[in-house]
Amino acid sequence: MADKENSAAAPPRLTRAQAKRAAAVSAVAVAVAAKRKRVALTELPALPNAAHDDSDDDYRAKPARKQRLLEPEPEPKTKPKPKPRAAPAPAPAPTPKAALPPAADGEEGDPQLCAPYASDIYSYLRSMEAQAKRRPRTDYIAAVQTDVTPNMRSILVDWLVEVAEEYKLVSDTLYLTVSYVDRFLSVKALNRQRLQLLGVSAMLVASKYEEISPPNVEDFCYITDNTYTKQEVVKMESDILNVLKFEMGNPTTKTFLRMFIRSAQEDNKKHHSLSLEFLGNYLAELSLLDYRLLRFLPSLVAASVVFVARLTLDPHTNPWSKKMQTLTGYKPSELKDCVTAIHELQLNRKCSSMMAIRDKYRQPRFKGVSALLAPVEIPAPYFRKLKE
Numbered sequence: 001m002a003d004k005e006n007s008a009a010a011p012p013r014l015t016r017a018q019a020k021r022a023a024a025v026s027a028v029a030v031a032v033a034a035k036r037k038r039v040a041l042t043e044l045p046a047l048p049n050a051a052h053d054d055s056d057d058d059y060r061a062k063p064a065r066k067q068r069l070l071e072p073e074p075e076p077k078t079k080p081k082p083k084p085r086a087a088p089a090p091a092p093a094p095t096p097k098a099a100l101p102p103a104a105d106g107e108e109g110d111p112q113l114c115a116p117y118a119s120d121i122y123s124y125l126r127s128m129e130a131q132a133k134r135r136p137r138t139d140y141i142a143a144v145q146t147d148v149t150p151n152m153r154s155i156l157v158d159w160l161v162e163v164a165e166e167y168k169l170v171s172d173t174l175y176l177t178v179s180y181v182d183r184f185l186s187v188k189a190l191n192r193q194r195l196q197l198l199g200v201s202a203m204l205v206a207s208k209y210e211e212i213s214p215p216n217v218e219d220f221c222y223i224t225d226n227t228y229t230k231q232e233v234v235k236m237e238s239d240i241l242n243v244l245k246f247e248m249g250n251p252t253t254k255t256f257l258r259m260f261i262r263s264a265q266e267d268n269k270k271h272h273s274l275s276l277e278f279l280g281n282y283l284a285e286l287s288l289l290d291y292r293l294l295r296f297l298p299s300l301v302a303a304s305v306v307f308v309a310r311l312t313l314d315p316h317t318n319p320w321s322k323k324m325q326t327l328t329g330y331k332p333s334e335l336k337d338c339v340t341a342i343h344e345l346q347l348n349r350k351c352s353s354m355m356a357i358r359d360k361y362r363q364p365r366f367k368g369v370s371a372l373l374a375p376v377e378i379p380a381p382y383f384r385k386l387k388e
């Protein structure tokens with residue numbers, strides 16, 4: 001009886017072949033399960049909180065993004081043809097040439113010249129240059145300064161021209177530097193020993209305003225043979241900014257000269273345009289030397305420079321025209337005093353010992369315009385009212 005019970009309770013004995021088949025089936029099941037698990041973990045590295053479930057219901061309930069990670073990528077669809085665009089609206093009719101400002105004559109093709117806005121820009125600059133906060137006092141050496149003379153100022157400006165050449169600064173930086181110096185000296189008295197410090201600090205400020213890569217403070221200390229320390233230059237820079245109340249942008253003679261020279265080149269194409277441009281730049285920089293010219297607005301100085309430059313290149317033709325008068329807003333009689341002062345500078349009757357500008361424009365790259373001979377006298381009829 002006991003043998004029967006034992007034989008009934010024992011499981012059926014498997015043959016060797018059956019055991020092998022059972023082992024192979026279980027091994028395949030484990031491998032499939034393990035493979036499915038590895039795929040899910042490696043395909044969802046950016047979803048640490050996603051729970052993997054093999055059930056069909058959960059799989060269908062997962063977000064579309066997760067499904068795309070597990071499903072094979074669909075075949076790329078053909079790109080739909082773009083819809084035809086509506087025909088563009090017709091461009092507005094071009095402004096008639098007569099309606100354009102004088103500066104835009106013949107320049108409609110260059111958008112950078114802002115031809116449609118030239119008249120408005122010029123009017124704004126003219127109003128800006130006359131603001132008291134952007135103008136130096138015309139008598140500050142007599143009224144404010146006690147230790148600085150006009151000759152010292154001329155020596156400083158002449159040296160600043162050399163500094164600008166040494167560091168290859170743009171001309172606008174030089175004009176702004178001189179403007180900052182004059183405006184600072186119009187408010188605050190300065191010792192002559194610190195005049196050079198004011199000059200390099202003003203050029204540092206102007207360089208930061210105009211240059212792409214301005215020189216470092218150490219460069220300006222070096223150019224003074226380390227007469228001043230870095231701390232002194234930075235302190236003077238702070239004083240300039242505070243005295244000028246951070247009003248650093250103002251139109252200079254160079255600002256207006258660009259506009260006037262371009263129109264003057266078109267008005268008279270008898271002479272090479274570069275000669276007129278270089279000669280105008282030379283005379284404008286000479287005007288920085290003379291303290292007396294502070295009484296004239298920058299636009300008036302620029303117009304007078306063009307007058308003298310055209311006179312030098314063609315002494316037998318009236319250098320002023322109706323077109324230039326319309327463009328600048330100045331009659332020949334209004335230019336007379338300033339033209340005379342610039343003409344004296346050109347003839348070395350004033351500031352003759354200041355040679356930096358003259359040597360600069362004697363170089364071949366400027367066509368040696370400083371060596372051009374100007375007429376000794378300006379004919380009086382050139383200052384009379386122009387005929388219609």
